[in-house]
Amino acid sequence: MDAPRETSLKRLQAGYRQLFERYPLPMLVVDLATLRLMAANDAAARCYGYTIQQLTGMHLPDIYFEEDHHLLPAYMRLSPKDRSMQRTWRHKGLGGRAIAVELDAEDMELHGLPTRMLLVSELPAAGPVPSTRNVAASHVPDRVQPLDDGFFMLDHEARFSAVNQAACALLQTGQDSLIGKTLWESCPQSESSAFRTQYEAVALHKQAIRFEFYLEARQIWLEVRAFPCSDGVAAYFRDVTTQHEDSRRLQQERERLNAIVNASSEAIITVDTCGRVQTFSPGAERVFGYASAQILGENLSRLMPERFRTGHVQHQAQFAASEEPSRAMALNHVKGLHADGHEMDMEGSISQVTVGHKKVLIATLRDVTERNLADAERQAARAQLSDLARKLMSQEKDLVKRIAQALHDQLGQTTAAIRILHDTMGVLRKGKESREYLRLDLQLGKLIDQATRQVRMVLIDLHPPLLDEHGLAAALDNELRSRALSQKAMNFVLNVPPEVLEYRWPSAVEYGAFMIAREAIENALRHSQATVVTVNLGGDTRRIELEIADNGQGIAPAAGTKPGHLGIAGMLERAHSIGGVVSVAPNPGGGTSVGLRWSHVE
Structure with a gap:
């Protein structure tokens, strides 16, 4: 450590030492292992009548009366939260002088040893100082009256010796009707319940405990924290019915979720950020052929072929480090490995949530092997039909x-x-x-x-006249002119950019596009009740964009997929045979639009 930093640290330590020594209230530091007093300030010396050197040569029991020594072990074992329930004591000063005090305690480390610092507040007392139990009885009620929690003290016969207003409200009775009566008289239900067992653990075995108790008379749940004292039991309690209801609903939700997970045919697997399996659903057992006990604690990569495992670990780490809530696994295509060794086509997603301040990954997988086989067969059949259609065309x-x-x-x-x-x-x-x-x-x-x-x-x-010799644009123009001769009331419009007029495409493509346009024009004349039919031809040497639109009564959005629309079905098949796509949809302003999109594919 460099010299300036060491000097600064020494100054800081000296400052804390002066603060401790000059603090106006008595302060003691106790070695938790030996109960030796390791440090004391000037205020402590004045309170107890000893010098600081005398105090630091003593042990904690030396400032307690012998009749209270048996209470110390239980007090020293209390948690910081529970120590606040037992603060009032009777200490012994120089010459056996009794001192009523309240203690606040804080655990700390001093010179590498576990210690507890005690802040001592001397309580004013009129006349002789009573025992520790009576000190508590005379001072606790005033301190606990404002508390929301109920508080009462019982003597060795389980009689109420102190009770606050919150306790009276929870028990629906007055203070006068409780003081002097036993707990069993005031609350008969408690004698025949687990409450009596818990009370005996505190009163007879000097154990500080916490438990919950159902008060049937009021149909409420109470959380009780009870502590031994020299002459009985001190207890805090509060209504936790709402928490019980929340816990019950949470348990119902948990059971409902478990039922959904267990009934799911999909494999639902949770893993930690290292990929170790934490839960393995029944659906996962059915999909992969493993029992849950065989997989728990194993790495998720065990469920995939070896050639994919390295990549999976990398992708999993990247996802866990990201802020994405979920994503498809391997572009929604995963290879799984069954327990019998055969590979499965799977699709799934992975999500991440935080449970108990720890990140958990949830993988949801389904076996799509049979579906993929069926899709492949359908695609092969479709390819065969398309090839046949092209040949027929x-x-x-x-x-x-x-x-x-x-x-x-x-x-x-x-x-x-x-x-x-x-x-x-x-x-x-x-x-x-x-x-x-x-x-x-x-x-x-x-x-x-x-x-x-x-x-x-x-x-x-x-x-079609002119198609072979002059191309698609000339053939469409001739078609519309011919239609106009027989359809005097119909207005036919052809829009072709000048640069498109001279474009030529493969013969089969031009023929298919022309026949689609002819069928769409025929449909408009027969069914749409239109007065205007517009044909728009665009594109370039490797692309065709053809649209036939009318201003008629329109067509339902899904009409092209319904039985009986053979004209539309024929157009779809023609487009497919040349590698194009046909769309049939209503125009926003009324009427129907039939579109053909074709692009050259190498």
Whole structure:
């Protein structure tokens, strides 16, 4: 230690020594092991009539009358809180002079020894000083009257010798009706209960005790603290019914929580910050195949494959050091190890709480092995269906193209030849027709024109004009113009940024997007009662954003998932086949919006 610091410490010690020596009230320091008086101040010397040197050569029993010596061992064993209940004593000064005192005690360490410092307050007494018991009886009532706790003193016959107002209120009786009567007369229930056993432990065996007692007459619980004195028993008591009710409710909540934990199919495990298992629920026993006794005290990492244990310890330490209340474990995917050695797919979370000033981690885990297997099977089936859908869509496109080509090249040419032949025959027979012939000729001409139009419409339906040659934007424009010819009351709008007009995407993607747009337009015309249909096309060379919106009566939010909406189901499947996503939702301002989002994936 450096010199300035040592000098400062010495000054501080000297200051405390002067404070002790000059304190106006008597102060004594007692060695707890030997009861030797290790120090005394000037006020103590004046109080007891001895010199300081004489006092420090004495033992604590030397300042007590012999009849009170048997009380000292019990007093020295009292806790600091309980010592405050036995403060009034009769001490012996020089020449056997009796001194009525109150003691305040504080445990401390002096020169490495456990000691107790006694602060002595001399009580005024008129006439001869009575025994320790009578000193207490004459002074305690005045001190305890203001207390909220009830207080009474009993003599060796268990008669009330002192009682405060709080005690009278709790016992619902007056002081006069208690003083001089036995406890058993005033409270008959106490004689046949555990109260009598506790009383005898204090009165006969000189033990300071604390216990609880149910006062049936008032249906309340009392906490009693009783202390022996030379001539009977001193007791403090208070109503703890509310605490009992709180404790009972807490116990009910604990039992309810235990029932929930025990009934849970999930594994609920609590561990300390080092990972040692503290509780292992019945659900955990079922999930992992271990009995609770086999796991308690073990590290949680025992329940996972060895290859994950090091990482788990690190993540657990990081979580315990954080302020997060909870988080998913391993991104909600954990590997567990069953008692029979097989691995399990698990998902779970970990939380942290503070119990008794100690941090506790709670892991909640569930076995999802079967669910993951089922999910994998569903995903495989979905992949197979998607692959099949893509093949069917591709075959549909090829088949439609071939049919359209056949109609155009064969049936179209045939109807054109019929028209030419019909016109030629009309020229050749001009001037030779009968009226009936002219009527039939006119009808045949109309039928030929109708067949030609129908073939053209079928061709348009089967294969979108301009799609292969000029792309999606041109095909959509042509579609809306064609619709406008037959839907005079409907307003069709196409919005395409200039830079998007020339973009081209994969042929299958353009075809799928066009067919989705056509289906959405058809649905709007048939079901929405709209007056405006707007098509918005955006994106870039690797992305398509297509929206078909109307101002009609709208659609329910979940309608696309209900049976019977095959048009929407078809759009969803087409989008899935090209790797896109379709959304169908009501517009905030009314009507329905159908959206397609597609992005190129390497």
